[in-house]
Amino acid sequence: MVAFVTGAAGFIGSNLVDRLLELGDVVIGYDNISSGNRKNLSKALNSPNFRLIEGDLLDSHYLSDSMPEGACVYHLAANADVRHGLDDSRRDLEQNTICTYNVLDICRKRNASKILFSSTGSVYGEAHQFPTPENAEFPIQTSLYGASKLACEGLISAFSEGYGLKALVFRFVSILGPRYSHGHVVDFYNQLMSDSSTLRILGNGKQRKSYLHVKDCIDAILLANQNQTSPFEIYNLGSDEYCEVIDSAGWICEELGFNPRIITSSEDRGWIGDNPFIFLDTQKIRKLGWSNTISIHEGVKATVKYLKAQ
Amino acid sequence: MVAFVTGAAGFIGSNLVDRLLELGDVVIGYDNISSGNRKNLSKALNSPNFRLIEGDLLDSHYLSDSMPEGACVYHLAANADVRHGLDDSRRDLEQNTICTYNVLDICRKRNASKILFSSTGSVYGEAHQFPTPENAEFPIQTSLYGASKLACEGLISAFSEGYGLKALVFRFVSILGPRYSHGHVVDFYNQLMSDSSTLRILGNGKQRKSYLHVKDCIDAILLANQNQTSPFEIYNLGSDEYCEVIDSAGWICEELGFNPRIITSSEDRGWIGDNPFIFLDTQKIRKLGWSNTISIHEGVKATVKYLKAQ
Numbered sequence: 001m002v003a004f005v006t007g008a009a010g011f012i013g014s015n016l017v018d019r020l021l022e023l024g025d026v027v028i029g030y031d032n033i034s035s036g037n038r039k040n041l042s043k044a045l046n047s048p049n050f051r052l053i054e055g056d057l058l059d060s061h062y063l064s065d066s067m068p069e070g071a072c073v074y075h076l077a078a079n080a081d082v083r084h085g086l087d088d089s090r091r092d093l094e095q096n097t098i099c100t101y102n103v104l105d106i107c108r109k110r111n112a113s114k115i116l117f118s119s120t121g122s123v124y125g126e127a128h129q130f131p132t133p134e135n136a137e138f139p140i141q142t143s144l145y146g147a148s149k150l151a152c153e154g155l156i157s158a159f160s161e162g163y164g165l166k167a168l169v170f171r172f173v174s175i176l177g178p179r180y181s182h183g184h185v186v187d188f189y190n191q192l193m194s195d196s197s198t199l200r201i202l203g204n205g206k207q208r209k210s211y212l213h214v215k216d217c218i219d220a221i222l223l224a225n226q227n228q229t230s231p232f233e234i235y236n237l238g239s240d241e242y243c244e245v246i247d248s249a250g251w252i253c254e255e256l257g258f259n260p261r262i263i264t265s266s267e268d269r270g271w272i273g274d275n276p277f278i279f280l281d282t283q284k285i286r287k288l289g290w291s292n293t294i295s296i297h298e299g300v301k302a303t304v305k306y307l308k309a310q
Numbered sequence: 311m312v313a314f315v316t317g318a319a320g321f322i323g324s325n326l327v328d329r330l331l332e333l334g335d336v337v338i339g340y341d342n343i344s345s346g347n348r349k350n351l352s353k354a355l356n357s358p359n360f361r362l363i364e365g366d367l368l369d370s371h372y373l374s375d376s377m378p379e380g381a382c383v384y385h386l387a388a389n390a391d392v393r394h395g396l397d398d399s400r401r402d403l404e405q406n407t408i409c410t411y412n413v414l415d416i417c418r419k420r421n422a423s424k425i426l427f428s429s430t431g432s433v434y435g436e437a438h439q440f441p442t443p444e445n446a447e448f449p450i451q452t453s454l455y456g457a458s459k460l461a462c463e464g465l466i467s468a469f470s471e472g473y474g475l476k477a478l479v480f481r482f483v484s485i486l487g488p489r490y491s492h493g494h495v496v497d498f499y500n501q502l503m504s505d506s507s508t509l510r511i512l513g514n515g516k517q518r519k520s521y522l523h524v525k526d527c528i529d530a531i532l533l534a535n536q537n538q539t540s541p542f543e544i545y546n547l548g549s550d551e552y553c554e555v556i557d558s559a560g561w562i563c564e565e566l567g568f569n570p571r572i573i574t575s576s577e578d579r580g581w582i583g584d585n586p587f588i589f590l591d592t593q594k595i596r597k598l599g600w601s602n603t604i605s606i607h608e609g610v611k612a613t614v615k616y617l618k619a620q
Contacts (some may be wrong), residue, residue, distance in 0.1 A: 086472045089418070093411050097461060101403050108399070124448075125467075137445045138434075140542070142471045147464030151407060154457030157435075161452045162396045162582050232450070272472050 001113070002068050003027045006057060006103060007077030008044075009036030011179045012118065015214045016074060017044045019222070025049070030066055031077065032056040040179050057099035064106045072225075073115045075103045078149075081182060082122060083271050085144035096148035097155070104159045114166040114228070116221060119153055121171050121210075121238065121280050122146035131281035134171070134234045143273030153234070160232040167231070168224055170217075173238035173280055176299035177214035178306045184245060185303045188252050192260060199253065199260040202270030205246035208277045210238045213294035213302065220290045227288050238280035239292045245270075248300050255304040311423070312378050313337045316367060316413060317387030318354075319346030321489045322428065325524045326384060327354045329532070335359070340376055341387065342366040350489050367409035374416045382535075383425045385413050388459075391492060392432060393581050395454035406458035407465070414469045424476040424538070426531060429463055431481050431520075431548065431590050432456035441591035444481070444544045453583030463544075470542040477541070478534055480527075483548035483588055486609035487524035488616045494555060495613045498562050502570060509563065509570040512580030515556035518587045520548045523604035523612065530600045537598050548590035549602045555580075558610050565614040 003020045007013040008029025013036065020027050021044055029041065029052045044050045055062045057077055067073070079095035100117070107115050123146050124132050125139045141147040153169050160167045174183055191199055220237050246262070253260060268276045294302070313330045317323040318339025323346065330337050331354055339351065339362045354360040365372045367387055377383070389405035410427070417425050433456050434442050435449045451457040463479050470477045484493055501509055530547050556572070563570060578586045604612070 085468075089415055089469075089473075090411070093408070093465070097407065098403070101400070105399055135447045138448060140544075141464040141467045144465070144468045144472065147461070147468040150464045151457070151461030154451040154460045155403070155454070157451045158395075158454045158457040158583070159399075162454065163399075234450075273468070 001025055002071045003074060004030065004067050004071040005074045005076065006030045007036060008052060009033055009038055009040050010076060011040070011181050012175055012214055012217065013076040014040035014044070014179055015177070016076065016218055016221070017041065017050065019218050021047050021049055028053060028066070028068065030055055030063065035181065057102050058094065060102045060106065063102055064109065067106050067110045070111050070113050073103065073107055073112045075100065075115055076118045078118065079145070082143055082145040082273065086272060089144060092144040092148035097151040100152040101155055104155055104165070107165055108159065108163045112165065114168065115156065116168045116225060117152065117156055117170065119149045119169050119171045120146065121173050121236065121278050122275065123150045123153065123171060126275055130277065131279045132236070133281040134236055134284060142275065157232050164231070166228065168228060169234045170221060170224070171234065171236045171280065172217065173210040173212050173278055175214050175217050176211050176303045178302070180303045180306060184248065185252060185300060186307060188249055189304060189307045192253070192256055192258050196258040197260055198263060199249060200263045201245060201249060203245070203265060203267045203274060205244060205249065205264045206268065207245045207270060207274065208242045208279065209245060210242040210279045211296045211299055212237060212239050212292060213299040216292040216294055220285050223288050223290050224285060235285045236280035236282050237285060238282050239296055240282065241296055242279045243296050251297055251300045252304055255301050311335055312381045313384060314340065314377050314381040315384045315386065316340045317346060318362060319343055319348055319350050320386060321350070321491050322485055322524055322527065323386040324350035324354065324489055325487070326386065326528055326531070327351065327360065329528050331357050331359055338363060338376070338378065340365055340373070345491065367412050368404065370412045370416065373412055374419065377416050377420045380421050380423050383413065383417050383422045385410065385425055386428045388428065389455070392453055392455040392583065396582060399454060402454040402458035407461040410462040411465055414465055414475070417475055418469065418473045422475065424478065425466065426478045426535060427462065427466055427480065429479050429481045430456065430459045431483050431546065431588050432585065433460045433463065433481060436585055440587060441589045443591040444546055444594060452585065467542050474541070476538065478538060479544045480531060480534070481544065481546045481590065482527065483520040483522050483590055485524050485527050486521050486613045488612070490613045490616060494558065495562060495610060496617060498559055499614060499617045502563070502566055502568050506568040507570055508573060509559060510573045511555060511559060513555070513575055513577045513584065515554060515559065515574045516578065517555045517580060517584065518552045518589065519555060520552040520589045521606045521609055522547060522549050522602060523609040526602040526604055530595050533598050533600050534595060545595045546590035546592050547595060548592050549606055550592065551606055552589045553606050561607055561610045562614055565611050
């Protein structure tokens with residue numbers, strides 16, 4: 001089986017590539033190295049079973065030439081920056097929705113055996129039900145990022161229904177672990193490394209968020225892939241717990257040995273579109289025998305250790 | 311108040327233009343005359359308060375030059391052909407999702423007072439709840455058309471949340487009435503006019519569908535517009551009844567005075583992505599005092615009368 005991984009040089013993509021190679025797959029990575037990094041693939045690039053293609057998903061001709069017949073396509077490439085979506089209103093449409101359309105259309109033409117897609121808990125907007133199940137209430141989008149990922153999910157299910165493409169959609173909480181590159185842990189880490197006396201948190205710090213370690217995330221994806229029984233399936237992927245942003249800040253400071261003055265605002269959201277509570281119902285994936293093995297506390301500390309080692 | 315109507319030369323758009331002119335608005339229509347028709351605007355084009363701009367929504371520069379500051383934007387332009395979506399997988403993405411993004415981005419830059427958007431009951435995919443309320447279960451898309459309209463809705467709510475754009479989204483059932491140009495009534499009409507002995511129905515004819523007359527549809531849009539209390543609102547628009555496709559076929563034959571042999575298949579769907587049951591819960595718009603005044607039976611007959619008069 002040939003695995004075709006978009007976003008292969010990214011945080012989750014490169015971890016997935018390493019795992020697939022360990023499992024004996026032949027892996028083709030496709031990445032434009034915009035937010036990804038070749039360094040993430042230093043191990044993979046030494047494998048005879050891996051090949052990296054530097055290409056853009058907006059270039060559908062190049063993508064078409066790059067994707068082999070019958071591949072299992074892991075589509076992880078995305079603009080994953082939720083917070084700054086409003087700075088450039090077109091970015092999420094282009095990098096997420098249009099790129100996903102291109103991937104789907106080439107999957108169809110290249111008879112891909114399956115597409116596995118990294119969606120997000122952000123598609124629920126501000127959910128009313130916690131933990132939030134896959135069949136929660138019809139969502140209202142609060143961010144361009146969430147809107148773009150919902151658009152991708154819609155395209156995937158319509159392609160699955162219309163063209164018979166097998167598909168798995170995974171709605172992630174924020175992922176932690178080695179090669180982590182953006183999000184609150186790196187933001188806090190960078191702030192503290194430039195000035196360890198002060199840590200500024202966006203919002204009141206009481207935002208409740210769930211996180212998942214990348215190892216547990218990949219375990220879940222591979223398990224769902226082995227157990228697919230209907231042509232289109234959606235799984236929430238997240239921990240069985242959540243924490244407050246301020247707790248996570250405390251763990252980061254502890255790991256770094258700093259005791260900064262912490263500054264918060266009175267807002268219950270850190271930015272427009274920030275979701276004050278994310279906690280996904282993961283019963284569906286747990287029924288397959290999966291559970292997260294790394295707590296949020298351990299995941300945050302592991303991420304800080306990774307950042308320190310860079 | 312200047313009204314800016316995209317898809318102004320289309321079926322619903324041109325009916326809306328006529329009504330807005332009657333109400334005293336200054337109206338600018340924007341249409342690329344691809345599926346629309348200047349003939350639909352023959353009355354409007356005689357009004358000093360109306361101007362038609364022939365332009366494409368994919369041309370965002372021309373759109374930007376065409377939209378005045380502070381307009382009330384009725385965005386009705388779309389590819390509305392659900393059935394043939396699979397023939398050209400990119401069409402719905404381009405004509406619906408990307409065009410709607412362009413409209414939104416120009417609305418933001420031109421400080422539009424509001425955007426009103428024609429969405430569809432197709433965004434519910436195959437609903438599990440009937441009548442289907444606005445906050446039904448998280449939908450799974452079964453057509454590229456539905457997927458593209460859901461993507462539009464997500465963009466609109468994210469723009470509303472992120473940029474403060476006021477927005478109303480209307481999820482229509484199929485609309486009937488004068489200037490009707492595509493759908494089962496015209497398909498059946500055309501079949502019968504070329505051979506009145508036989509009528510071929512896609513599927514088993516037992517598909518249950520709801521329809522709404524364009525006059526009632528526009529009444530509802532204008533009423534919701536007058537009564538908007540929060541920045542982003544969604545309304546289902548449909549009749550308080552549904553019929554089977556075979557019933558509608560009977561009414562069409564009756565109106566034409568034909569008694570054809572009716573051929574159905576054994577399939578409960580007419581095509582891939584066809585929805586065997588569409589019936590929307592319209593309590594929300596009814597609470598504002600609206601109700602449909604024209605039954606489906608009357609609407610189908612009025613549509614046939616219109617087609618005969620052409």
